[in-house]
Amino acid sequence: MSDVYIMGVDMIKFGRFPDKTVPQLGAQAALMALDDAGLTIHDMQALYCGNLGQANAMVGQRILQEIGQTGIGVVNCANACATGATAFREAWMSIKAGINDVVLAVGVEQMGKGLLGGAGGGAGIPKEGLLGSGTMPAVFAEAGLEHSRKYGTTFEQFAKVSVKNHHHSTLNPKAMYQIETPLDVVMNAEMISYPNTKLMCSVNVDGAAAAVLVSEKKARELGMQRAVRVRASILTSDPYSDRDLVMPDVNAVTRKAAAEAWEMAGCGPDDINLVELHDCFATAEILHYENLGLCKDGEAGRMIDEGEVALGGRVPVNVSGGLLSKGHPLGATGIANIYEVSTHLRGEAGKRQVEGAKLGLTHVIGLGSACAIHVLEKVS
């Protein structure tokens, strides 16, 4: 089977674009990725499009109606917050299978403001605030406090994640925000769902990201100088665990994906130079240090305290600013993370460059649940 390479990848600056349509935002990122690869829509053999909000509305085809109706096959994907990564993986699989040599993957989302989630719809009366909360800040607060009950993780340690990621985003011109948020500001921000304050919740923004994936044969033809090799692409769903159906278990689904990713990539967490992981809430990031094996179980609090996950630390996490500050357009996030890691592997990340980065990992979780992990490698 051919190795798969990223030849072009880019994202629009995340923000709020009420005057644009979803296909227009996707088209913008698609053209940027094609330019980055030095290719055109006429070179693409298929399009894999990820979008959640208009999952039944043929977003991929409407992107082609913006940038070139070449008649290629389009697959539209929806997989909660793993939507973009799932589209990317479908593109990867088509090359692995020998069906295609050059394909385009696009992730795009237009978000409203406000809370996502909510407990139990259906018949009868609303259940939110009656049978607990199904809002995302509360769900991830409960997951975070599960870590606290095991290891004594504190509100302050969770808050430090936000301080770090907001700091990182000051170095990323494509992030929604470039604002420092000191610890007291994070901890004293409006409490949404204890222990997540407003600054510990990801930002709802509009965004799009895209990648051009090619086979090894095509990569050699185009030149390997800026190519990024996909060493592993993994997708899991939530395996049974005792509380999962009441309290979504974001740990087991990630641990399973990580184990499979290391096996496919033939490397381990100690080999990884940077990680973009799913910090939808500050509480979530702490869990994933351990879930991804960046530290031993119970050491995540120490990792954030000692700065091991900050730019310049042992294994920088979310140097893009993460979902907390770069923003979280659901369907775009999975490919935006791949853009970030690829940019470091290419040595093109400017002020936030992780020096000497050779291997990086991206991770997203869609609640419900889906986890996607990609391990990416610098080629030359």
Added chain:
Amino acid sequence: MSEAAVAGSLPVVDWLKLPEGEDPYLEGHKCGDCGAIFLGVRSVCSKCGARDKLAPTKLANKGKLYSYSIVYRSFPGIEVPYISAVVDLEGGGTIKGNLIGVEPDPENLKFDMPVEVVYRDALGRKDADGNSYISYFFQPA
């Protein structure tokens, strides 16, 4: 049975049972092969895949606080703050609900604190036909 549980009220979820003349209770479905407990009726076990082995089982009204969040921001019309609690029941089964009878402050909430399941009117919420509902809540035991 709580004073608020008036005749004619409906259960908030179909696994809250209101047998006539008896105390309300929560019903799980337990897999005869692997012992996994689920809420609501189902025919296949998602832990082991066994079919037609799930039998109704009465869940305990006592349990321990496993995890929680104190919710300060919810959807319009939902009164805040409140405690969203995940409780492990004695004998198996995990349920989520509002923890009442305690000030919503982390200082008052200890992991594994004992709680009991109580049955009350569903905060005055009514459906489109004007029916009132009985819900379950947790309170410190």
